[in-house]
Amino acid sequence: MKIGLDILGGDFAPEATVKGAILASKQLSEDQKIVLIGDQAIAKRYIEQAGENPAFFDYVHAPDSIGMGEHPTKAIAQKPDSSISRGFQLLKEGKIDSFASAGNTGAMLVGSVLSVKTIPGVMRPAIATNVPKIKSGFGILLDVGANADCKPEMLPQFGLLGSLFAEHVYGITNPTVGLVNIGEEEEKGNALTLAAYPLMRENGRINFIGNIEGRELFDEKADVMVCDGFVGNVVLKLAESFYVLTRKKGFQDPFFDRFNYEQYGGSPILGVNAPVIIGHGISSPEAIKNMVLLSKTMIESDIIEKIKRAFN
Amino acid sequence: MKIGLDILGGDFAPEATVKGAILASKQLSEDQKIVLIGDQAIAKRYIEQAGENPAFFDYVHAPDSIGMGEHPTKAIAQKPDSSISRGFQLLKEGKIDSFASAGNTGAMLVGSVLSVKTIPGVMRPAIATNVPKIKSGFGILLDVGANADCKPEMLPQFGLLGSLFAEHVYGITNPTVGLVNIGEEEEKGNALTLAAYPLMRENGRINFIGNIEGRELFDEKADVMVCDGFVGNVVLKLAESFYVLTRKKGFQDPFFDRFNYEQYGGSPILGVNAPVIIGHGISSPEAIKNMVLLSKTMIESDIIEKIKRAFN
Numbered sequence: 001m002k003i004g005l006d007i008l009g010g011d012f013a014p015e016a017t018v019k020g021a022i023l024a025s026k027q028l029s030e031d032q033k034i035v036l037i038g039d040q041a042i043a044k045r046y047i048e049q050a051g052e053n054p055a056f057f058d059y060v061h062a063p064d065s066i067g068m069g070e071h072p073t074k075a076i077a078q079k080p081d082s083s084i085s086r087g088f089q090l091l092k093e094g095k096i097d098s099f100a101s102a103g104n105t106g107a108m109l110v111g112s113v114l115s116v117k118t119i120p121g122v123m124r125p126a127i128a129t130n131v132p133k134i135k136s137g138f139g140i141l142l143d144v145g146a147n148a149d150c151k152p153e154m155l156p157q158f159g160l161l162g163s164l165f166a167e168h169v170y171g172i173t174n175p176t177v178g179l180v181n182i183g184e185e186e187e188k189g190n191a192l193t194l195a196a197y198p199l200m201r202e203n204g205r206i207n208f209i210g211n212i213e214g215r216e217l218f219d220e221k222a223d224v225m226v227c228d229g230f231v232g233n234v235v236l237k238l239a240e241s242f243y244v245l246t247r248k249k250g251f252q253d254p255f256f257d258r259f260n261y262e263q264y265g266g267s268p269i270l271g272v273n274a275p276v277i278i279g280h281g282i283s284s285p286e287a288i289k290n291m292v293l294l295s296k297t298m299i300e301s302d303i304i305e306k307i308k309r310a311f312n
Numbered sequence: 313m314k315i316g317l318d319i320l321g322g323d324f325a326p327e328a329t330v331k332g333a334i335l336a337s338k339q340l341s342e343d344q345k346i347v348l349i350g351d352q353a354i355a356k357r358y359i360e361q362a363g364e365n366p367a368f369f370d371y372v373h374a375p376d377s378i379g380m381g382e383h384p385t386k387a388i389a390q391k392p393d394s395s396i397s398r399g400f401q402l403l404k405e406g407k408i409d410s411f412a413s414a415g416n417t418g419a420m421l422v423g424s425v426l427s428v429k430t431i432p433g434v435m436r437p438a439i440a441t442n443v444p445k446i447k448s449g450f451g452i453l454l455d456v457g458a459n460a461d462c463k464p465e466m467l468p469q470f471g472l473l474g475s476l477f478a479e480h481v482y483g484i485t486n487p488t489v490g491l492v493n494i495g496e497e498e499e500k501g502n503a504l505t506l507a508a509y510p511l512m513r514e515n516g517r518i519n520f521i522g523n524i525e526g527r528e529l530f531d532e533k534a535d536v537m538v539c540d541g542f543v544g545n546v547v548l549k550l551a552e553s554f555y556v557l558t559r560k561k562g563f564q565d566p567f568f569d570r571f572n573y574e575q576y577g578g579s580p581i582l583g584v585n586a587p588v589i590i591g592h593g594i595s596s597p598e599a600i601k602n603m604v605l606l607s608k609t610m611i612e613s614d615i616i617e618k619i620k621r622a623f624n
Contacts, residue, residue, distance in 0.1 A: 214546040214550035
């Protein structure tokens with residue numbers, strides 16, 4: 001198994017990324033290799049400084065990096081030697097089994113669609129994020145930013161993508177699917193959700209339980225929560241700001257602690273032909289470690305084959 | 313001044329509404345009368361039980377009520393003797409200067425548009441809610457549910473409605489206006505926000521400061537935050553669920569305390585020809601009191617005339 005990691009992505013790269021890779025490596029077996037993509041000399045230096053053996057990792061030299069503010073499509077095209085471009089090249093060629101980066105989200109999205117491509121039958125890939133549930137565990141919210149505007153037909157697909165991820169990666173049996181909406185009743189909503197509701201209800205492959213409102217996202221009501229990427233992105237960032245505030249104010253609580261993005265390892269892009277994970281820009285070594293471990297779990301779960309079969 | 317209050321609206325009506333009216337009355341001068349609309353006998357009984365003088369209030373008997381789950385348009389049409397229908401009748405006839413209810417939101421919206429009508433020039437009225445700011449004070453978010461789907465041209469109008477309310481009711485000088493969006497840059501967004509952005513920038517009557525993301529709603533960045541009613545409603549309910557959680561978990565903090573809907577008196581419908589306020593369904597006497605006091609402030613501020621002039 002080869003787990004690809006962009007060591008130049010994220011606000012605290014490459015120090016945080018290399019340190020995270022070292023932390024992750026201690027939980028991997030010998031045949032599970034992390035492939036460090038980025039400036040090779042820097043990577044080795046950090047590893048030696050940490051008193052670790054550089055031979056434990058694989059390296060692919062990519063000296064260039066794509067900045068957070070760069071235009072995704074342009075950057076991918078114009079910077080073939082960037083760690084993100086090189087990562088997707090390797091992923092496409094099968095030289096790595098997954099690719100993760102805490103860098104430019106748009107570049108990760110464009111890169112994945114251009115290189116490993118969208119799985120046949122999937123209209124548009126979606127970015128999924130985990131949502132802590134009040135009682136315990138996590139649910140999944142998607143899309144949180146890949147598709148600002150959605151067609152109604154995309155929402156049941158997001159429901160299925162999320163369900164497969166919930167089942168095979170999170171181990172949730174027969175996950176429930178809810179449509180994020182502004183009322184409980186079927187006749188509530190905007191044009192998108194009104195059109196999507198019957199499609200979701202009639203989709204025999206998801207366990208659709210109806211609408212869920214903004215106040216119910218953390219309830220047990222639905223394991224998979226589906227919305228367009230605009231609503232999902234606003235929700236994600238709003239929830240994050242609450243978490244940051246509770247931390248700043250010194251509130252300690254197991255539920256709020258589960259909002260900590262360091263613990264869950266990033267947001268997978270679901271619906272492309274390989275495991276691809278986007279990390280939070282401010283990823284710490286701990287967050288990078290968990291992103292590598294989530295990559296491993298995604299590879300082991302064979303989630304991509306399961307999605308391919310479901311959409312075939 | 314006649315402040316209309318539906319005493320049959322809300323989960324804890326009529327006890328909470330009448331008690332709230334009593335609390336409010338203690339802060340009103342003699343020429344500021346609360347008009348209690350609903351079952352007259354019940355109202356008087358509660359007032360006497362509280363040891364207060366029933367003569368301090370005006371009464372309009374309306375024995376029927378519109379339930380929370382009822383279809384707004386049907387209920388308004390079929391229940392002329394309901395407290396909400398009667399309230400709007402009085403408002404239309406100028407017998408009350410404002411109307412507030414913690415009852416069926418849809419019925420309040422439909423009732424206001426059918427009775428006092430939309431202000432000429434306003435495309436669609438919007439429901440505004442206040443948003444606590446981390447440093448201090450409040451901002452305004454609109455629309456939070458009147459218009460699930462919006463045309464781009466509606467968003468600068470919401471910005472102007474919110475600005476006038478912020479200025480004349482909240483006393484914020486030259487309020488800043490932000491567009492709720494999924495990125496800072498002008499080229500980020502969905503079809504609606506992409507089209508609305510230039511319209512807002514070019515609108516000389518609002519102090520537009522650009523996009524604000526989900527994580528920035530509580531920052532000082534914008535006093536008035538504009539979005540479609542779908543996004544606003546999801547945001548409102550999500551934020552509320554966070555507040556409820558912090559309370560359940562016993563967190564005490566001045567910022568989180570400012571989320572308490574009891575304190576701010578409900579959500580005005582902006583863009584109709586009279587002050588109309590919708591209270592939270594679970595309104596306590598304290599919440600009702602503040603809804604009555606907000607009604608008074610809206611009447612005193614002459615906000616409706618100011619909106620009419622701005623849209624003329």
